[in-house]
Amino acid sequence: GLTRLDHVGIACRDLDAAVEFYRSTYGFEVEHEEVNEEQGVREAMLRINGTDDGGATYLQLLEPTRPDSPVGKFLERNGEGVHHIAFGTGDVAASAAEVGGRGVRVLDAAPRRGTAGSQIVFLHPKDCGGVLTELVQSTR
Numbered sequence: 553g554l555t556r557l558d559h560v561g562i563a564c565r566d567l568d569a570a571v572e573f574y575r576s577t578y579g580f581e582v583e584h585e586e587v588n589e590e591q592g593v594r595e596a597m598l599r600i601n602g603t604d605d606g607g608a609t610y611l612q613l614l615e616p617t618r619p620d621s622p623v624g625k626f627l628e629r630n631g632e633g634v635h636h637i638a639f640g641t642g643d644v645a646a647s648a649a650e651v652g653g654r655g656v657r658v659l660d661a662a663p664r665r666g667t668a669g670s671q672i673v674f675l676h677p678k679d680c681g682g683v684l685t686e687l688v689q690s691t692r
């Protein structure tokens with residue numbers, strides 16, 4: 553099952569500026585930074601709190617690496633802001649199959665590589681009340 557809020561993904565034009573905002577305003581620190589070319593993002597994970605299942609909850613700050621990526625298109629259309637939410641699961645393939653069986657479109661036929669070697673799938677926002685939703689099986 554889904555055991556926690558893993559992260560909230562936030563689209564920004566300038567990752568370093570967004571990181572500095574969350575550091576100076578709230579004191580949140582970057583735990584991990586990487587470029588994921590498949591997803592078309594440069595991203596930073598800011599750890600907010602630990603969770604019961606030994607995982608944690610993060611903010612994921614996302615800067616597009618190219619304009620025709622999901623985050624690039626989102627910024628063009630909406631400007632900066634909340635892009636998606638992600639729920640944590642111990643078995644992303646099983647969770648995707650379960651949710652897909654309830655009529656929600658799963659955008660990835662097989663899990664893709666997410667942050668720090670995690671496995672991720674996305675659910676169509678039009679089947680989730682307008683909220684782009686990610687399921688993530690963490691290695692953390």
Ligand code: CMX
Nearest residue numbers: 561591622623625626635636659666667674677682683684
């Ligand atoms: N949240 C809510 N709705 C969204 C959305 C978002 N982030 N992105 C697009 N939509 C809506 C659009 O507004 C549009 O609605 P209308 O038809 O009412 O105008 C509808 O979805 C379809 O729009 P589209 O132009 O076909 O959308 P895109 O080509 O931009 O594709 C989506 C949308 C969700 C399929 C695509 O963004 C996707 O595959 N996302 C998953 C991958 C991803 O987001 N990766 C980056 C994050 C990586 C990470 O978290 O690690």
Ligand code: CO
Nearest residue numbers: 561612638686
């Ligand atoms: Co994400």
